[in-house]
Amino acid sequence: MRIVPEALIAGLVSPEDAFAAVEATFAAMSRGEAYNFPVVREALGEGRQYGFKSGLDRSSGQLGVKAGGYFPGNAAKGIINHQSTVFLFDPETGRPVAMVGGGLLTALRTAAASAISIDRLARRDAKVLGMIGAGHQAGFQLRAAARVRGFERVIAWNLHPDMLPVLGKIAADLGLPFEAVPLERMVEADVIVTITSSPAASLMAAHVAPGTHLACMGTDTKGKQEVEPALLARASVFTDEVAQSVSIGEAQHAVAAGLLDASAITPLGDVLTGKHPGRRSAAEITLFDGTGVGLQDLAVAAMAVQRAVERGQGVTVEV
């Protein structure tokens, strides 16, 4: 089995690679060639979360699992709160193929999913990007969004305003004017990305203008919430995986409140394969509920392994 450590990932997989890999994965899911297994997620106490996301993609021959979670004490130790490792197996024999550091890959595949939703669902003339959240993932999200639309400025809100300058620096690197704003001013945004670990809605339906596309990326566990459920009732809702959207995604709250039916949620892969037309009018609000699926992790990890093998990088061990 090939071990590809975290430190090698940045040189092996680019944001563009992740975008292509996740697009192919969502399309394979839409064609019924790939499926995710039920997510396991357990609370370890003191805010620590640990779990498994796994799946099988028959089109690319990928079988595997990402093990990891959220360890809020890590920041004080100088390591990021999210920790994960991807394990790939041979789908014919079950033999382990690779063990791959999952930290950067998670950020890249999550930002790629968000950017794919913006690419396919946001208005072509979108000019203002709204960011809600300023933690580890937010910078990756901002960079990925800027790749798919010609944004002219960024407005941002975070519960902890002291975290916003780091995001402002990334916007500056991209040549985009950046302004910290109250939530009410999100109504100026054409695209809004939410990427927080919030347990209650911050963004209300009244903060969102007609024609906006939202990529709600932070809610990946039961009990998290970023936007008011009424917004999902007003929007055309898309997701990576419907089963996850209604149980651990942003839609869990609107579905529980009876404001949204699971049958009204469209897999983003259906837009990629042409089964769904995507945005239908300039005034429609579109909302992508990005819950994060195991198949995304397998796709980017497999790409990292393939490149590592080609370049003779990483370590091979017998197990």
Ligand code: NAD
């Ligand atoms: P982080 O710990 O670095 O940052 C947390 C962010 O949430 C910060 O902006 C912080 O200010 C904000 N926040 C914290 N408590 C809040 C509260 N009570 N109300 C509102 N905002 C609050 O985390 P991160 O790595 O940037 O991840 C952000 C979120 O994205 C997490 O919930 C994480 O689980 C989720 N995530 C989702 C996917 C996916 O595929 N959908 C992938 C990775 C991470």
